[in-house]
Amino acid sequence: MTAARGTRFRTYSLLGLFVFLRPVGNLSLAWGTKHFPQELSLNPVVYLRAMVDPFVALGIAMLILSLLTRLALLSLADLSFVLPVTAIGYVLAALFGQMFLHEAVNAQQWMGTALIFMGTGLVGSTKQNTTPTGKGSA
């Protein structure tokens, strides 16, 4: 495997992991906060109480892991590449909203989903990194 292909493979592995972790983390967070009995206000105590809810805590853990994955991803690829390609997570968020939180997804939103797929495909076919990268270590 050439160095360029190896980097591309690592980039897409990280993308796959991030695209899984982010929407699942968001779903868990949404589920936990929606079932939390108090309204989240500017009071930090209420936030701290919400954060010990198991679904909120799981959501936070997955989002922290997704943040670290994204940092590693940004060490390999441009921000203007990562942003559109990871937008596939928005589609998953809409799907999860429909499946688990019983939120309605209409025809307009399915059209939005199709556009995201097309845009993601187009950006995914461009060079992932167009700026100099530091040496670092993997």
Added chain:
Amino acid sequence: MKWILLSIVVTATALSDILQSHEMKRAGEQSVGARGLARLLKMIAVRRDLILSIVCLALSFFAFMALVQAEPLSFAVPASAASFILETALAKVVLKEKVGVRRGTGALLVLGGVMLLAR
């Protein structure tokens, strides 16, 4: 209130992403194995731009938590992607990334899709 929360999410996210991308490109290739994760956590603790990016991210996160409680997830997540256009422009201007025709068109298609999803 929802638009104020959304503005906080968008601005803080854009700032955080620009700082992260700048710093991670300087750091070089990183991985997410056990050692890689430990190295990333250590980097977050010592690099000023990453610390600042995490502060912005935390602000965005708490605003998002309040937003997602009051609004449907299928609104909150796509609407917060308004940061997308701001970030792509900043990536070109600040980070000097080459946003060519294909990448630009793809980004616009994704933005259109996100807007349609947001209702």
